[in-house]
Amino acid sequence: MSAPLTLPDPSAPATATPLVRTVRIEEPVDLLGHVPAGVSGAWLRHGQGLVAVGRAWSVRTTGPDRFAAASAAFRDLASRARVDDEVRVRTSGLIALGSFSYAGASERPSTLLVPRALLGVHDGEAFLTVVGIDEEPELPASWRDLFPSSPVDLPAASPLELEADHTPDEYQALVQQAVDEIRSGAAEKVVLSERTSVRTPEPLSPALLLTRLARAYPSTWVYHLEDVIGASPEMLAQTEDGRVFSRVLAGSRPAADDGELDEADRRAFRADRKERSEHAYAVDSVVERLEDLAAEIEVSAEPFVLRLPGLEHLASDVSARLHEGVTSLDVAARLHPSAAVSGTPREQADEIIARLEPHDRGGYAAPVGWMDASGDGQWAIALRMAHLTGDRSAVLQAGGGLVAASDPVSEHAEALAKCRPMLRSLRGDAEA
Numbered sequence: 321m322s323a324p325l326t327l328p329d330p331s332a333p334a335t336a337t338p339l340v341r342t343v344r345i346e347e348p349v350d351l352l353g354h355v356p357a358g359v360s361g362a363w364l365r366h367g368q369g370l371v372a373v374g375r376a377w378s379v380r381t382t383g384p385d386r387f388a389a390a391s392a393a394f395r396d397l398a399s400r401a402r403v404d405d406e407v408r409v410r411t412s413g414l415i416a417l418g419s420f421s422y423a424g425a426s427e428r429p430s431t432l433l434v435p436r437a438l439l440g441v442h443d444g445e446a447f448l449t450v451v452g453i454d455e456e457p458e459l460p461a462s463w464r465d466l467f468p469s470s471p472v473d474l475p476a477a478s479p480l481e482l483e484a485d486h487t488p489d490e491y492q493a494l495v496q497q498a499v500d501e502i503r504s505g506a507a508e509k510v511v512l513s514e515r516t517s518v519r520t521p522e523p524l525s526p527a528l529l530l531t532r533l534a535r536a537y538p539s540t541w542v543y544h545l546e547d548v549i550g551a552s553p554e555m556l557a558q559t560e561d562g563r564v565f566s567r568v569l570a571g572s573r574p575a576a577d578d579g580e581l582d583e584a585d586r587r588a589f590r591a592d593r594k595e596r597s598e599h600a601y602a603v604d605s606v607v608e609r610l611e612d613l614a615a616e617i618e619v620s621a622e623p624f625v626l627r628l629p630g631l632e633h634l635a636s637d638v639s640a641r642l643h644e645g646v647t648s649l650d651v652a653a654r655l656h657p658s659a660a661v662s663g664t665p666r667e668q669a670d671e672i673i674a675r676l677e678p679h680d681r682g683g684y685a686a687p688v689g690w691m692d693a694s695g696d697g698q699w700a701i702a703l704r705m706a707h708l709t710g711d712r713s714a715v716l717q718a719g720g721g722l723v724a725a726s727d728p729v730s731e732h733a734e735a736l737a738k739c740r741p742m743l744r745s746l747r748g749d750a751e752a
């Protein structure tokens with residue numbers, strides 16, 4: 321295995337002292353109306369969260385110890401921080417946004433980044449955080465100077481050009497191969513995914529994509545940092561006041577975009593043996609690994625159905641009391657990759673994935689989120705996402721869990737359905 325590599329931002333020496341100032345914004349702020357064109361990161365849910373501009377400090381890490389190396393660098397920075405925070409809510413003060421890579425062998429570095437400025441809304445309270453490294457951060461005359469209005473949404477332009485890595489037949493053959501390996505005992509569950517390259521007629525605007533995603537999928541965790549952007553329904557590790565929460569999703573079926581659900585249908589979904597086994601592997605993987613870091617683990621008695629536009633998932637909530645000193649990133653590192661995105665057993669599943677998927681997963685299916693100076697934070701799994709690869713190009717990635725009873729045709733349809741949120745936001749229309 322390669323040694324972990326830590327690449328601090330050259331502009332931030334190891335002795336860098338962050339000077340952080342958070343001030344209250346007295347007027348109500350519509351956060352989604354202030355995602356500026358130059359947004360450097362974001363974390364949004366139910367109209368709240370954080371929008372970032374600029375970069376005060378960052379660390380990039382690679383290798384199997386990428387989480388620990390990034391965590392140590394941020395802890396070191398935070399130990400020198402001088403914070404003047406008049407708001408003192410969960411997301412005020414010194415905050416790092418982060419995006420990790422799926423595999424230790426990935427060429428794509430993982431990043432923790434402290435923005436120059438953050439516009440935040442938490443429980444209806446709005447605030448502005450500014451950060452200087454070794455110098456007092458400058459407060460703008462108005463928060464709007466740093467966070468002008470979001471770009472104006474334009475009507476849908478000409479259609480996107482799409483190209484999947486495989487034809488439908490090829491992808492279904494890969495699914496069949498994974499299912500055959502599962503049936504022969506190589507693994508119990510494997511999560512396979514497909515990439516779709518997209519070319520857009522207009523230059524891509526992360527700000528526009530974020531506001532569209534956050535408006536259309538308000539219950540998901542909408543994220544952006546570096547090259548990743550998306551709307552994840554799955555929370556890997558959220559910590560607060562010594563407790564950890566994780567929402568495990570596995571088992572899916574297509575659903576209507578709106579309208580009432582048929583209760584009988586929903587009961588059948590919850591009772592489906594194949595979906596339940598796929599779900600159970602994911603829950604077990606989280607509970608087993610959480611045992612190293614937490615006590616008093618509680619799991620939803622029965623999976624519930626989480627409804628998203630166009631798709632439903634079986635979901636279980638897991639919560640526990642964290643052992644002293646364990647951070648949100650420690651939990652994310654321990655749980656990643658859960659069997660919702662890799663499989664069971666993990667090593668065998670990851671070996672099959674590396675063999676059947678032609679490309680490095682990059683940031684797909686890896687932790688994305690934020691952390692404060694105490695280590696509390698939220699790390700979602702980067703699903704329903706795209707890698708922004710150029711001015712007019714992005715690569716979408718989505719997949720699904722396979723067990724012995726999986727059917728290649730429906731698995732292919734499921735992977736396509738999971739691309740819809742990104743496709744819709746790229747198109748800027750309701751059709752996908």
Ligand SMILES: C=C(O[C@H]1C=CC=C(C(=O)O)[C@@H]1O)C(=O)O
Nearest residue numbers: 569570571572660718719720721
């Ligand atoms: C792997 C993905 O979804 C995971 C999360 C929810 C449901 C899943 C499933 O039913 O297969 C997957 O485990 C993806 O969105 O690319």
